Amino acid sequence: QVQLVESGGGLVQAGGSLLLSCAFSGRTFSFFSMGWFRQAPGKEREFVAAITRTGGRIYSANSVKGRFTIFRDNAARTLTLQMNSLKPEDTAVYYCAAAESDDPRSLTVVAGIDYWGQGTQVTVSS
Numbered sequence: 001q002v003q004l005v006e007s008g009g010g011l012v013q014a015g016g017s018l019l020l021s022c023a024f025s026g027r028t029f030s031f032f033s034m035g036w037f038r039q040a041p042g043k044e045r046e047f048v049a050a051i052t053r054t055g056g057r058i059y060s061a062n063s064v065k066g067r068f069t070i071f072r073d074n075a076a077r078t079l080t081l082q083m084n085s086l087k088p089e090d091t092a093v094y095y096c097a098a099a100e101s102d103d104p105r106s107l108t109v110v111a112g113i114d115y116w117g118q119g120t121q122v123t124v125s126s
Contacts, residue, residue, distance in 0.1 A: 002026045002115040004096040009120030016086050016124070022079040022096035022117060029077040030054070032114075033099045033107045036070065036081050038092035038122075045095070047108045049081060059104050064090075086124045093119040 008020040020036070035050030049060040049070040058070055069082040079096060096117035099107040106112030 002032070002098055004098060004115055004117035006094065006096045006117045006120040009094060009122045011123045011125065012086055014087055014124055014126050017082070017084045018086065018122060020081040020083065020094055020096075020120060020122075024077045024079065024098065030074045031100070033102050034070075034072055034079045035059075035097045035099070035107055035113075036079075037095045037097055037110065037113070038090075039095070039119075040092040043092075045110050047110075048094070050097075050099075050104070050107045051079070052102045052107075057102075057104075059108055083122070086122075088124050088126045090122060091124050092122060094122050095119045 003025045005023045033052045036048040037045050038048050039045040047061055051058050051070050051072050055072050067085045071080045097113040098115040099113050
């Protein structure tokens with residue numbers, strides 16, 4: 001059974017930065033593609049960014065391109081999301097996600113995710 005634990009959320013002013021981390025345990029980390037999703041109050045959970053098993057391919061939502069960077073450390077079994085130039089519309093609960101597939105059609109949608117973390121709150125003030 002895969003377990004995912006997020007950390008690093010908090011309250012920041014617009015234009016600031018946060019680093020989110022996800023610790024993976026229970027299975028072989030390098031067998032999974034990893035990603036981040038977010039969900040704001042009253043809205044559907046949406047894709048943010050993903051990275052394939054060896055880090056060879058990265059996918060990101062248009063809303064975060066140029067501002068967020070996803071990275072994985074397979075030796076440390078961790079996933080990170082560096083968030084810069086934060087905007088109030090980035091406010092949401094951010095979820096770490098793991099998928100057995102490398103297919104971007106699976107790992108960029110909620111239905112394609114096999115395991116979820118508990119989520120960490122990110123709040124950006126204006």
